[in-house]
Amino acid sequence: MQVKKLKTIDADTLLSTPMNKTLFVVDGLIPQGLSVLSGSSKIGKSWLMLWLGIQVASGQPVWGFETHKSDVLYLCLEDTYARIQSRLYKITDEAPAELRIATTSFQIGNGLEQQIEQYLTDFPQTKLVIIDTFQKVRDSKSTGGKSGMYAGDYDDVSALKNISDKYGIAVVVVHHVRKLKDATDPFNEVSGSTGITGAADTNFVLKRSRSDESGTLLATGRDIEYQELTLKFDNRTHLWELVERKDMEDIRREExxxxxxxxxxxxxxxxxxxxxxxxxxxxxxxxxxxxxxxxxxxxxxxxxxxxxxxxxxxxxxxxxxxxxxxxxxxxxxxxxxx
Structure with missing residues (x-):
């Protein structure tokens, strides 16, 4: 079997070669690459994602973080257009045409990648793709079988990550957490195996009690520092409002x-x-x-x-x-x- 030689670059050349800076769709929070936002069902993840799409497509800040104005694709696969329209009525008076929404798609390995790539060809100004939810674009056979859950999880996330890397965009995937809590590391609560969080470039966990308006968004990744954002869900406006942001220095100081x-x-x-x-x-x-x-x-x-x-x-x-x-x-x- 003919083996393709490894392609390498020496450290000296790498050090002196100009590289494109990492694109941040939301400064300091959502970089290009594959991000996974996990949280319990019915706590407001879809409200947050729709608002995120509106803000990026409009070029408006997200909790004070500047956004990179661009076209946005939102695959809202657990809802209908009527339900999404109802949400739009509640959170905005003017929705940007640069935010485009689909309620159906193929699955990973069965046409989804080609659908997204074709869309990016048609709308090259797109820098953010939101997939809500991860489970909706997965083939049930990919979560187990001979290769095991970890391999299936890792492969599915990597398939989406390959698109983000190829086109230099941010892909945010909405996912769920397990009912079993982990007091030492909330990221261990992400449903599935560690193949999901391991393959992702950035991971978010949104925690909120159903009886409480306040929640916490935990964020960590390869291109962002660990941070904790205290949020409040306004039941009148259906928007998540920023109460407080803590970076690693703030957290260490509290300790x-x-x-x-x-x-x-x-x-x-x-x-x-x-x-x-x-x-x-x-x-x-x-x-x-x-x-x-x-x-x-x-x-x-x-x-x-x-x-x-x-x-x-x-x-x-x-x-x-x-x-x-x-x-x-x-x-x-x-x-x-x-």
């Missing part, structure tokens, strides 16, 4: 014990302090932490919190006790020692 920031304020006020952990806790009137915990926090957050705040931290053991030295530096101080 830092509040005592650490109180200590930063304390040192900033006194400028310089020396003594034991017990004496520090006593002088700060702290009741939430113990001296042993204080020592660990000082070591753990020295580089992450204290140094950026201009606080010098040193420690050394003298006899039976360990002395702590803290000093707020102004940039002109000479280094001190315990």
């Amino acid at each position: 830092i014990p509040k005592f650490v920031f109180r200590l930063v304020d304390f040192v900033s006020d006194v400028k310089e302090w020396q003594g034991t952990a017990t004496e520090l806790v006593t002088q700060m009137n702290e009741t939430e932490v113990t001296p042993n915990v204080v020592t660990k926090m000082l070591a753990r957050f020295s580089a992450e919190v204290f140094m950026p705040q201009g606080i010098e931290y040193k420690t050394k053991r003298t006899g039976t006790s360990r002395l702590i030295y803290l000093k707020k530096r102004d940039g002109n101080d000479n280094k001190s020692s315990v």
